[in-house]
Amino acid sequence: MKKLIVSLVLVVLVTIASLGWSISEFASFYHQEDDQPNPANQLAALTLMGTGLAKTLDNHQLQSQAFLTSWNQHNIEQLALMGSVEFILPPTLKAQFDTDKFLMLESDEGISLHYLLSSTGQVLNITTPLIIENDSGLNLNRLYTMLFYLGVVLILLLWVSPLIRRLINLSQATQAFGMGELQQRIAVSKTSYIGTIEAEFNRMADRIQQLLDDNKLLSRAVSHDLKTPIARLRFGIEALEETQNPQLKIKYFQRINRDLDTMEDLVMTLLSYARLGQGDIPLNRQTIELNAWLQNKVLDHDDGEHQIELLSIPQAVTVNVDPKYLSMQMNNLLSNAQRFSCSHIRVSLVVEHQVLWIHVDDDGQGIDELEAMQVIKPFVRGKHSRGNMGHGMGLAIVDRIGLWMGSKLHISRAPELGGARLSLAFESCSISDSAV
Missing domain, CATH: 3.30.565.10 (Histidine kinase-like ATPase, C-terminal domain)
Structure with a gap:
């Protein structure tokens, strides 16, 4: 049982430590190999830039078209100015846009940022091909967590499966022994977690079978060996009752005493053997x-x-x-x-x-x-x-x-x-x- 407890604790600790370290190293390696900037950070920077650019264009209207043309030629994010009347929105989004002066729209082609220029009544549009994957970090965390628990379960199952087999064998052997198959034993393996219990079962089975065999032998032997002196005692007593000769009486008494000594010696031998069969006699070594x-x-x-x-x-x-x-x-x-x-x-x-x-x-x-x-x-x-x-x-x-x-x-x-x-x-x- 001590071996079982120690192995269980070691398996759990080693599993948690090794899987945690492996998944952590894999996650670090995965993020190190990813050379692309974080889309969320890019979008935040672009939003901040758009806010500043909208204020600049709203306050300085001269050469705005030339700036936009030059920008579009050198950047993947495209800028455009249009009248607020031309910027058609649903009523709910229109009210939100008029209040916040900012609106972000997302489609399959990318994300567009819209800024309202209050002084000129125009709308600055910034389009970018960025696509934000919602809850990507959360999905990776869930994946790593699932991998961790799945690994723990698999390793524990690998550890428990031999134990389950040994317990099933022990249960079957116990049931068979209880049904009278006294020769039933368990093959004890050195790597078994319950090897001590299996060895104790085998010793118990050997002990019980030995006791039953001894009882059978003793029963047969006692019934056989006691019959002869008992029969001689019976004949001696009958002869003693029938004779009146003093010398014959002495002879018959001597024979009866010898038969009694034989029976006493047999009984003492049986008691000694039965006492030795208990196996728990304290030894004075x-x-x-x-x-x-x-x-x-x-x-x-x-x-x-x-x-x-x-x-x-x-x-x-x-x-x-x-x-x-x-x-x-x-x-x-x-x-x-x-x-x-x-x-x-x-x-x-x-x-x-x-x-x-x-x-x-x-x-x-x-x-x-x-x-x-x-x-x-x-x-x-x-x-x-x-x-x-x-x-x-x-x-x-x-x-x-x-x-x-x-x-x-x-x-x-x-x-x-x-x-x-x-x-x-x-x-x-x-x-x-x-x-x-």
């Missing part, structure tokens, strides 16, 4: 040094059955994360490696192209490339994990945490051990030159 932190984490998971090897780096590496959720990620990765490895697990810390990687490799059967995107979904297991304990939620939790904490999960094949490689990538880290 702290700066931790990974070499020492991973060493403690490996020692905590030493079960005596698997060889866990830690490959650290000589430099001190620090990341800014929430230790609680990073520990949750590593616990799931190490537990997954212990569950599917044969005997050897390797945890390595690597820095490649300013990206910090924590690799957890095992020597098990690994995860197929086609299954890599499926096993991060809740309650989805790979083909090699069937028959093992667990609910298929570990990697889903690791992936969910990585999305909003910046420690993304990547699944590949361990290059040396041959099993699965589960990696966490940190794009923001600090590496010091001092040895650990």
Whole structure:
């Protein structure tokens, strides 16, 4: 929205300044190229001259005809003297002429000025080919004004048209999404004025679709995974009611407790995943040094059955994360490696192209490339994990945490051990030159 406001203000200011300057320069150039004198000024000067000439001829009658002949030979404006009786006018103009002693008449051939000589009773006529265009300055001003506003409107339309198209696309995508087309997204352009709004719409759509998909998965998985322990509980209670053997009762009680533990573990896993799905959990970020932190984490998971090897780096590496959720990620990765490895697990810390990687490799059967995107979904297991304990939620939790904490999960094949490689990538880290 900030980009939209700034661009709108800039377009308006630049449009007004550039169009105003261009029209002003054009008008100045137009008037500079016009070498002809202003007809209105010429007529005013001629009228003033005629007034003085009429007074002179009225007071000095001698040689007036010779003066007129000489004038007419050297000037385009022609002078003539005639009797007032011969100067025939309509009554209204006649009365005006007698009062003002001056009359100006205009025709297609030009303009004629008439002066009444009171002493001699004659009329001085001055004819000129000048033609005055009425309101020429006003017409030019109107033309320039119309050009200015037309230019402003055109430029604003050019600016607004992409915005209108983007808004129409946003409206259509919103309507389609509301009608159930959850895959509807908007192609965000870097030059879009509402790119932030479009990106927020896409994030909202992704979030809603993810929530709906999670609800479907959780509903199917819960109904499936809870059926087995509930059925075992029912059979155990029925068997407990029917037997009178104290040893069998103890055995049945132990089985019921195990089934209850399984159900409790499933419910706690579901609650944890649902809580992580909210995405608004406050992170208590702290700066931790990974070499020492991973060493403690490996020692905590030493079960005596698997060889866990830690490959650290000589430099001190620090990341800014929430230790609680990073520990949750590593616990799931190490537990997954212990569950599917044969005997050897390797945890390595690597820095490649300013990206910090924590690799957890095992020597098990690994995860197929086609299954890599499926096993991060809740309650989805790979083909090699069937028959093992667990609910298929570990990697889903690791992936969910990585999305909003910046420690993304990547699944590949361990290059040396041959099993699965589960990696966490940190794009923001600090590496010091001092040895650990």
